[in-house]
Amino acid sequence: MFDLTPEQQLIRNSVRELAQGVIKSRAAEVDRSEEYPWENVQLLVEAGLMGMCIPKKHGGAGASYLDAVLVVEEMAKACGVTGRIVVEGNMGAIGAICAYGSKKQIDRVAPLVLAGDKPAICITEPGAGSAATSMSTIAVKKKDKYILNGVKHWITGGGVSRVHLVFAQVVENGERQGIGAFIAVRGEDEGMRIGRREPAMGLRGLPETEVIFENMEISADMALVPPQGLRRGFGGLMDAYNAQRVGAGTVALGVAAGAYDTAKEYMKTREQFGRPIAEFQGLQWMIADMDVALESARLMLWRAACSGKNGFPDPLLAAQAKLLASETAVKVTNDALQLHGAAGYSRDLPLERMVRDARMFTIGGGTAQMLRNLIAGHALDMKTPQTRDGYSRLAK
Ligand SMILES: CC(C)(COP(=O)(O)OP(=O)(O)OC[C@H]1O[C@@H](n2cnc3c(N)ncnc32)[C@H](O)[C@@H]1OP(=O)(O)O)[C@@H](O)C(=O)NCCC(=O)NCCSC(=O)CCS(=O)O
Numbered sequence: 001m002f003d004l005t006p007e008q009q010l011i012r013n014s015v016r017e018l019a020q021g022v023i024k025s026r027a028a029e030v031d032r033s034e035e036y037p038w039e040n041v042q043l044l045v046e047a048g049l050m051g052m053c054i055p056k057k058h059g060g061a062g063a064s065y066l067d068a069v070l071v072v073e074e075m076a077k078a079c080g081v082t083g084r085i086v087v088e089g090n091m092g093a094i095g096a097i098c099a100y101g102s103k104k105q106i107d108r109v110a111p112l113v114l115a116g117d118k119p120a121i122c123i124t125e126p127g128a129g130s131a132a133t134s135m136s137t138i139a140v141k142k143k144d145k146y147i148l149n150g151v152k153h154w155i156t157g158g159g160v161s162r163v164h165l166v167f168a169q170v171v172e173n174g175e176r177q178g179i180g181a182f183i184a185v186r187g188e189d190e191g192m193r194i195g196r197r198e199p200a201m202g203l204r205g206l207p208e209t210e211v212i213f214e215n216m217e218i219s220a221d222m223a224l225v226p227p228q229g230l231r232r233g234f235g236g237l238m239d240a241y242n243a244q245r246v247g248a249g250t251v252a253l254g255v256a257a258g259a260y261d262t263a264k265e266y267m268k269t270r271e272q273f274g275r276p277i278a279e280f281q282g283l284q285w286m287i288a289d290m291d292v293a294l295e296s297a298r299l300m301l302w303r304a305a306c307s308g309k310n311g312f313p314d315p316l317l318a319a320q321a322k323l324l325a326s327e328t329a330v331k332v333t334n335d336a337l338q339l340h341g342a343a344g345y346s347r348d349l350p351l352e353r354m355v356r357d358a359r360m361f362t363i364g365g366g367t368a369q370m371l372r373n374l375i376a377g378h379a380l381d382m383k384t385p386q387t388r389d390g391y392s393r394l395a396k
């Protein structure tokens with residue numbers, strides 16, 4: 001079903017070499033120090049992997065999401081943090097800006113990303129996580145500016161990212177228009193403050209922080225409105241976000257595939273009862289199940305990456321793929337640790353890090369439950385409103 005082109009095989013092989021070399025050698029230290037891996041970012045820039053999906057006319061390589069997914073998996077096998085940087089350097093915010101943005105917007109953002117900036121996407125708020133459309137961050141239009149106020153949290157890259165795509169309720173002439181997004185650059189736009197850093201379980205080289213907007217003035221020409229207009233602004237922005245769902249699922253896959261590879265090697269060398277533990281059938285069957293689960297997740301992610309219209313993955317296929325990949329990653333990393341016995345539980349080996357790194361993907365980017373809600377809606381061919389009065393409103 002998926003024959004990679006010779007170019008794609010080349011991308012995969014060259015990225016594998018980089019990832020299995022210096023990137024892998026730094027992964028434990030990135031986790032231990034909890035510092036953003038700027039040296040890795042420099043290598044990504046030199047290899048043309050930041051902004052590879054930016055169209056050629058804007059300085060990128062015009063690569064497809066499948067190309068990016070191949071890169072993300074290889075990076076995440078070695079270092080989940082670096083895998084996530086490739087995702088945000090190509091999908092999510094930058095994808096939305098390249099698709100819906102004006103020349104002025106793209107010209108402002110693309111050079112930053114190509115030079116190594118990982119944009120931050122600012123959707124979640126303390127009171128609006130899964131219920132993202134209930135966000136209270138507000139952008140009030142005043143002449144040729146919007147004034148933004150609100151608090152976002154769990155923003156990946158808070159304090160290291162320069163480009164921010166901030167989702168907000170738009171108010172014009174005193175009336176709510178819908179949800180739009182605003183391009184803000186840390187260091188250029190005043191009124192943005194980085195708040196508390198979360199003491200996160202995994203992927204510790206990436207800061208997850210609050211980002212606070214206090215009367216931040218954004219020029220009206222930095223408002224990003226999908227072609228459907230503000231009334232359908234959120235849906236249009238989510239269309240673009242589906243690419244990042246595929247990317248996040250691929251990081252989960254990569255982390256799990258890295259744990260799986262590590263476990264296979266270990267089983268051949270670790271001996272108990274006078275023979276390599278790889279000879280025990282119970283463990284062989286674990287390996288077989290891990291193998292099938294990873295391959296299934298990979299196929300669904302590749303299919304989702306190639307799907308869709310308007311250049312973005314299909315929402316259903318993206319949700320299905322991320323759900324499968326994230327839950328597979330939780331199980332496979334745990335099983336890989338189990339196959340190492342106590343050695344897997346030690347911080348000397350990468351297994352415990354991989355278990356921690358895989359854990360976020362059933363939460364970030366839409367929880368497994370919210371993805372199931374979306375999938376169920378498609379399966380049943382009906383709306384699945386989540387508010388208490390949702391179905392009675394539909395009935396009216
Ligand atoms: C969508 C939800 C926020 C639920 O909200 P609502 O019940 O209020 O909204 P809906 O009526 O379901 O949807 C509103 C509107 O948006 C369209 N929509 C929804 N999901 C998608 C999608 N995936 N792709 C395209 N369009 C979508 C929907 O059709 C409606 O359109 P119309 O207005 O009717 O035309 C909730 O289900 C949800 O998704 N919550 C999760 C929020 C989320 O994913 N947050 C991610 C934050 S960023 C992050 O976590 C980064 C981590 S990472 O690893 O990268």
Ligand SMILES: Cc1cc2nc3c(=O)[nH]c(=O)nc-3n(C[C@H](O)[C@H](O)[C@H](O)COP(=O)(O)OP(=O)(O)OC[C@H]3O[C@@H](n4cnc5c(N)ncnc54)[C@H](O)[C@@H]3O)c2cc1C
Pocket residue numbers: 120121122123124128129130131153154155156157200208360363364365366367368369370373386
């Ligand atoms: C590591 C990490 C990185 C992140 N990066 C970003 C980022 O860069 N930008 C950003 O905007 N956000 C980011 N997030 C936030 C992420 O998108 C949210 O955590 C996620 O959308 C869930 O919101 P919540 O944490 O508030 O959980 P809640 O919405 O409070 O959910 C709590 C529990 O209730 C369940 N639940 C809620 N509603 C329903 C329902 N209707 N049906 C069934 N179950 C339901 C959830 O599935 C979950 O199990 C990140 C999160 C993590 C962990």
